[in-house]
Amino acid sequence: MIDTRSAVLLHPLAFVREQLGMGKMQFATAVRRHGERLGHHLGTTRSTIYKWERGDHAPDAVTQLVIADYLHSSGLRVSVEALGQKPWPLWLPAWEDQVIAAPWTQRSTLEALTALGSEPVDRRGFIGISGAALAGIGTQWATADPALAAATKGDQITSRTVDRMAVRIESIRAMEQDTGGVDFLDSARADLELLTRMISNSRYTDDIGKRLYTLAAEVCCLLGWMSYDAGLQAAAQKNYTTSLRAAKTANDDMLGAHTLCFMATQASNHQEQRAAVGLMESASSVSGRVPPAMQSSLAAHETTVLCKAGEHKRAAQALNRAFSALERASDDRPAYLRWFGESQLRSTEGRFLLATGQAGRATDALEKSVTHAAPRDQAVRCGTLALAYQRAGDLDGALDATERAIKALSTGIHTQRGVQRLQEVSKALAGHRSEPRVKEARAHIASLAAA
Structure with a gap:
């Protein structure tokens, strides 16, 4: 048997089995027998358990009901009602209680x-x-x-x-x-x-x-x-x-x-x-004892989080602190923070402006953010830029930015975030689907998403 904390980090089901003192074969047999008692004929095998714990497959709804009932009858803290609140395997009694504890x-x-x-x-x-x-x-x-x-x-x-x-x-x-x-x-x-x-x-x-x-x-x-x-x-x-x-x-x-x-x-x-x-x-609890570059990064991330939470006034205040701290920042910073600078902060500013209904101003900030960004970031930010142009009523600008993002993602840059951003763009452009350039762009986006 593996260590219990290691088991839960590998997969919550591995931890559950460890708690029960069962190997994969034993657990599969127990689930099959419990299913029969409940009137369900399951084909659970050792190989099935292996695939579940690898993440290749998830048990179907009936099998999850059987597992939940079996675990509850074995004395573990789980209820059938938990299945409707979280997806597999998050309802298993493992991750939050043990890893966090x-x-x-x-x-x-x-x-x-x-x-x-x-x-x-x-x-x-x-x-x-x-x-x-x-x-x-x-x-x-x-x-x-x-x-x-x-x-x-x-x-x-x-x-x-x-x-x-x-x-x-x-x-x-x-x-x-x-x-x-x-x-x-x-x-x-x-x-x-x-x-x-x-x-x-x-x-x-x-x-x-x-x-x-x-x-x-x-x-x-x-x-x-x-x-x-x-x-x-x-x-x-x-x-x-x-x-x-x-x-x-x-x-x-x-x-x-x-x-x-x-x-x-x-x-x-x-x-x-x-x-x-x-x-x-x-994170911000350390802001008083870190250098300006880190203070700026903290405030920038706070801007993003507060904006998503709908706290736009506080987000604006955080954005102002981010720019102020960046002005005081030096190039002497740890390696993991060298990526952060004006380009990233302009991206944060652009996303804030876009979220607060200022699409025209957002395009200016996002254009600046793209200019000096790393190639991977350019691919993602061009998608955001396209959304800003679309909301500002500039279809040509939106299509130009979309094509830049598509080109980047089609020539060696791999980022699921970039693809997802372009899918948002495709949805936003749906009202112009009859336009040839829009039709072509949406087809390219669909192809990237399917790859």
């Missing part, structure tokens, strides 16, 4: 890193933690005590080795900005696995250990972002959560707050507005 210690961080590196690719399009529990992660991170244990046996890790790992991670970050992160997920996972082995098996000073955990946090945050960009929402959330633990173990509050910003953005884009605001409040 894990102590914020070096041991728990290492367990999370190890499990994260061994889990299968996420095929689900939803995030795993929701509501108050999601917001609570930020509160836990903000109040947890960091801990660095004594080094274990193995080779001595030197600062030169850590420097080399930092260069590897920075190269992945640079490449994903050029073409999108989906092509580099395996490379980042390999680096995370290497870092985890170094942390687990090697000897190093406390300072080197802190750097190793910092790099692990950076890789997890980067993996979270790349997964999010590829539409792998649950994987993104798991990586972000593990990044928070590693950052706390390294006592790096700035990196932890950086990760919380991305978690808040993801939550906001998945209708978890209250949780998103809570995550940003936790």
Whole structure:
């Protein structure tokens, strides 16, 4: 049997089986027999359980009812009513209670890193933690005590080795900005696995250990972002959560707050507005002790979250703070924050203006944001720019921006966010479907979405 915390990180059903002391075959047999008692003839096998836990398939509605009833009869906290509130596997009694409840210690961080590196690719399009529990992660991170244990046996890790790992991670970050992160997920996972082995098996000073955990946090945050960009929402959330633990173990509050910003953005884009605001409040708790560049980033993310939550006045105030802090910022910043600058802030401004009914002004800000953006970001922002032109009544401008986005996504840039943005554009242009250019653009968008 695997460790219980590792099991839940692999898949909630793996944790449930661990709680019951069952292997895949035992669980499949128990579900079949329970189904027969309820009048259902199921074909559940060990292979079926394997595919469920890989994310290849989900049990049908009848099978889920049988599983819920079986777990309830086995003494686990689950009810049939839970099935109507959350999709599979989120209703299983595992993820929120156990992963979030894990102590914020070096041991728990290492367990999370190890499990994260061994889990299968996420095929689900939803995030795993929701509501108050999601917001609570930020509160836990903000109040947890960091801990660095004594080094274990193995080779001595030197600062030169850590420097080399930092260069590897920075190269992945640079490449994903050029073409999108989906092509580099395996490379980042390999680096995370290497870092985890170094942390687990090697000897190093406390300072080197802190750097190793910092790099692990950076890789997890980067993996979270790349997964999010590829539409792998649950994987993104798991990586972000593990990044928070590693950052706390390294006592790096700035990196932890950086990760919380991305978690808040993801939550906001998945209708978890209250949780998103809570995550940003936790992130902003460090604003008084971080440099201006990070203050600007915090305020920019706060702008996005507040705008999504309909708090436009507070969002405008946050946007003003972001621009003010950026004016004071220097180029001396950590590698994970080098992407943030005027281009990103103009994108935030453009999206705020668009959301508040100022489409004409939004086009100016978004054009500036596209000019100096990384190729991957250009592909996404051109879609937003097209929406702004469409709402401003400029069909030619909307089509020009759409064609720029289509060209980028058709020539080597991979970002699910970019495709989804273009699908919004296609819907917005539906009223002009008889126009030849519109018809052609919508056909290209449909082709990209189907790929």
